[in-house]
Amino acid sequence: MKHLRKLSYPYLVWMVLLVFVPTLLVLLLSVSDLDVFNAGPFRLTFEWIEFLGKPKVTNAVRNSIYYSFLATFFSFLIGYPVAYYLASLKTRFKTFYVTLLIIPIWSNMLLRIIAWEKLFFPISILNMFGISFDLIGTDYAILIGMVSMYLPFMVLPIYSVLEKMDRSLVDAAKDLGANDFQTFYKVIFPLSISGVVSGTIMTLLPAMTAFALPERLGAGKIQLIGNVIEDYFLKTNNINAGSLISILLMVVIVFMFIAILRFDKEGETLI
Amino acid sequence: MIDRLKKAPFIMVTAFSYFIIYFPIFVIVLLSVNASPSGQTFTEFSFVWYKEIFLNERLLTAIFNTLLVAVISTAVATVVGTLTAIGINSLTKTYRIRFMILNNVPVINPDIVTGLSLMLVFSLLPISFGMPTMLLAHIFFSIPFVVLTVLPKLKELDPNLMDAALDLGCNYFEGVVKVIIPSIKTAIIAGALIAFTMSIDDFVISYFTTGNGFQNVSIWIYSRLGRRTFSPAVYAYNTLVVFLTIGVLGYINVNNIIRVKRRSEK
Amino acid sequence: MDKVLVELKNIKKSYDDTEVIHNLSLYIKENEFLTLLGPSGCGKTTLLRIIGGFETHDDGQVIFDGQDMKDTPAYQREINTVFQNYALFPHLNVFDNVAFGLRIKKLDKDTIDTKVKNALRLVKLEGYEQRPVSKMSGGQQQRVAIARAIVNEPKLLLLDEPLGSLDLKLRQDMQYELKEMQESLGISFIFVTHDQEEALTMSDTVVVMKDGVIQQIGRPEDIYNEPKNRFTASFIGESNIVEGVMKEDYLVHFEGLDFTCVDKGFAKNEPIDIVIRPEDIVLAAPADDRINGVVDDIIFKGVHYEIIVLVNGREYIIHSTDPVNVGDEVSLNFDPDEIHVMKRTDEASS
Structure with a gap:
């Protein structure tokens, strides 16, 4: 088998180049006036730090935390029972129901956001069913949109852990006198924690960094950190300040990685 | 697991989640057969936008670009990912875990971080932004998924299989x-x-790594949001993709059920 | 039967910093059934894999049929292997699994057909050609694995605990079949196992290993009757091992008494270990010049009773067809040639 190890080496080089080099670049850009597109002499500077104090940025950070935590919380609240119910099904259509959760991913996310956007205006296509919402630009709009987009990412990892769980453990718990509720919180839930951690992270991070969703459903009034990064990197071309702000994100991501590593070393719950 | 608990609340929550996930897709389907260009109200049932897919040249190009990038990146990612997974599987456990941490970086990283990272690296390379950079980016984020799918299956294999060969x-x-x-x-x-x-579905990473006017469907949509050049033909395109997916997955599923049934009858 | 087929000279092998095989030398003759016997982690499987070419040894030589195998990869050796858990190819049916090696050698279709048929007949699996291997029982899979190996007509067949996952009855049947197969094929087998009964039943030669070192090589009878040390004695069959002193040739002292024995050649008053097999001890009424004790337990084992007698706080195991009662006072009786004296090894009593 040892001879086969070589097969993994090219990818290792590729990953190191495309993961570590940009991370170092971001760090360098955030403390210098380097222009990546016309690389030349540059000097170190801390002038970008003042951007962190701008209301645009502080608001975005606050909004990112607020919306992503709420959306993740609601996704978990809904997603766990769904995963639990699907895993407990004994019908042969079980995989079909699970597949149904994946199908929406084939539908373009931007279009799904646009669909919600159109519904949240008082005058919408829903009027023909006698329904009218006026939610555009509210917290509800953003949270409904986020849960709708990211709920499958919460359900699937939890489902896959519950599905693989040895059913005799549940029988054993009951045999030892645990009632349904005790069986759940003493046996089933602790054993599904790796799925919960993966699901939480797979929901939290995209929600925190979304930019098309808050822009459309927030009617341009609500900005998340993703909007600020998009703005600095692609619109106002202030890549150095953008890099500094993305370091904030990277710190969060590092903590998420540590959390995932504690529960699922090889990432088996990620898909 | 659930027999003695009351099933009803679970069924309700599950139905609600399918509803909230599928509702926008239902709306997209509705918009695709709505003659109104703004999509604000339902004016008239019509297939006009389905015809429009083939008439809107910019959209057609975007669809073609999406498929081109998807086909090439899938082919490359599948070959590289499979061989890499075979290599990873033969590493010792410690190295395998370390390798998988690296592999999972693009999976866990939010798209925007992957996108801006690749954009920065590509800016240092002597290639112009556009199709090549977007293709490289797609290969980059696809390989980890292939590795993650193939590796568990490899672990299930008899460790002596290669030796037996x-x-x-x-x-x-x-x-x-x-x-x-x-x-x-x-x-x-x-x-x-x-x-x-x-x-096919990617927007954010493509958005950060493209250039020189190279657009896939997602970028086409984003660049036209709220503009007159936005054509509801894209709803029609999306509806076709979803139904095609349902068809393919349904076929696989039905086939599986038939196979399982046949096996149990034997 | 006399020509040497494989010779291992001073083989050394380490993983990281632990040496798993220490300077090991061994030879296997043509047409010999040799068993590597030892507890898990003793290096037996590693040794087998070195012979097969799946591991490279750090030092020493593997000489196969007169040639050093140093630069011969596994796929060029005239050796085939039956793997632990069989390693059958899950995507191929029985026929294609067995035909695999022949197809790699690019033999013509008719030859392959004939050879596969013959191999399947030999393992009694005719008619199963088109079965997917996943639909076969453990015993059948094992036969496929054997057929897949022997169809290539190797000079040497390596078997890595192939009977480990079978149930008792099937395992016993397979032991005889394997021995028969080895004799009719006229090739050498190297068989790895941790099951001493398996080793004693089938082998021409048994190699007892521990911690990468050969403890004893010999015919099954010799290994059982004349264990060279405490480890071999306790690993092969049940035994009573007692420390004693060799007073002079043919006179041994243990449990406070002198006994005549048939061993000689030790130093005067050399501390030694004594082994007495449970079936060699006969219980009788207590007597002054005998080892006396009290029956502590008696367990019915089917063919015999296993009786535990406590002597000065030490347990003796005795196999007897006559029952006794717990609490009975008894004496232990054995003939001089049933006392087997071994050199003292410095390991703690196991």
Whole structure:
């Protein structure tokens, strides 16, 4: 088998180049006036730090935390029972129901956001069913949109852990006198924690960094950190300040990685 | 697991989640057969936007670009990802775990971080932004998914399988091609399917790594949001993609059910 | 039967910093059934894999049929292997699994057909050609694995605990079949197992290993009757091992008494270990010049009773067809040639 190890080496080089080099670049850009597109002499500077104090940025950070935590919380609240119910099904259509959760991913996310956007205006296509919402630009709009987009990412990892769980453990718990509720919180839930951690992270991070969703459903009034990064990197071309702000994100991501590593070393719950 | 608990609340929550996930898709389907260009109200049932897909040249190009990038990146990612997974599987446990941490970086990283990272690296390379950079980016984020799909299947295989192939006269290349790859065929197909999906659906990473006017469908949509050039034909395109997916997955599923049934009857 | 087929000279092998095989030398003759016997982690499987070419040794030589195998990869050796858990190719049916090696050698279709048929007949699996291997029982899978190996007509067949996952009855049947197969094929087998009964039943030669070192090589009878040390004695069959002193040739002292024995050649008053097999001890009424004790337990084992007698706080195991009662006072009786004296090894009593 040892001879086969070589097969993994090219990818290792590729990953190191495309993961570590940009991370170092971001760090360098955030403390210098380097222009990546016309690389030349540059000097170190801390002038970008003042951007962190701008209301645009502080608001975005606050909004990112607020919306992503709420959306993740609601996704978990809904997603766990769904995963639990699907895993407990004994019908042969079980995989079909699970597949149904994946199908929406084939539908373009931007279009799904646009669909919600159109519904949240008082005058919408829903009027023909006698329904009218006026939610555009509210917290509800953003949270409904986020849960709708990211709920499958919460359900699937939890489902896959519950599905693989040895059913005799549940029988054993009951045999030892645990009632349904005790069986759940003493046996089933602790054993599904790796799925919960993966699901939480797979929901939290995209929600925190979304930019098309808050822009459309927030009617341009609500900005998340993703909007600020998009703005600095692609619109106002202030890549150095953008890099500094993305370091904030990277710190969060590092903590998420540590959390995932504690529960699922090889990432088996990620898909 | 659930027999003695009351089923009803679970069914309600599950129904509600399917509803909230599928509702926008239902609306997209509705908009695709709505004659109104603004989509604000339902004016008249019409297939006009389905015809429009083939008349809107910019949209057609975007669809073509999406498929082109998806097909090439899937092919490359499937080959590289499978071979890499075989390599990772033969590492010792410590190195395998370290390797997988690296592999999972693009999976866990939010798209925007992957996108801006790749944009920065590509800016240092002597290639112009556009199709090549977007393709490289898609290969980059697809490989980890192939590795993640193939590796668990490899771990299930008898650890002596490769040795058995060598024992019977295969060299290393023949062993991989004649024994290992056929044994994990289903996982490779699943990995390719996931890679294809991720590529077709991607917006954020493509958005950060494209340039010189090269647009896939997502970028086409984003650049036209709230503008007159936005054509509801894209709703029609999306509806076709979803129904095609349902068809393909349904076919696989039904086939599986029939196979399981036939086996149990035997 | 006399020509040497494989010779291992001073083989050394380490993983990381632990040496798993220490300077090991061994030879296997043509047409010999040799068993590597030892507890898990003793290096037996590693040794087998070195012979097969799946591991490279750090030092020493593997000489196969007169040639050093140093630069011969596994796929060029005239050796085939039956793997632990069989390693059958899951995507191929029985026929294609067995035909695999022949197809790699690019033999013509008719020859392959004939050879596969013959191999399947030999393992009694005719008619199963088109079965997927996943639909076969453990015993059948094992036969496929054997057929897949022997169809290539190797000079040497390596078997890595192939009977480990079979149930008792099937395992016993397979032991005889394997021995028969080895004799009719006229090739050498190297068989790895941790099951001493398996080793004693089938082998021409048994190699007892521990911690990468050969403890004893010999015919099954010799290994059982004349264990060279405490480890072999306790690993092969049940035994009573007692420390004693060799007073002079043919006179041994243990449990406070002198006994005549048939061993000689030790130093005067050399501390030694004594082994007495449970079936060699006969219980009788207590007597002054005998080892006396009290029956502590008696367990019915089917063919015999296993009786535990406590002597000065030490347990003796006795196999007897006559029952006794717990609490009975008894004496232990054995003939001089049933006392087997071994050199003292410095390991703690196991």
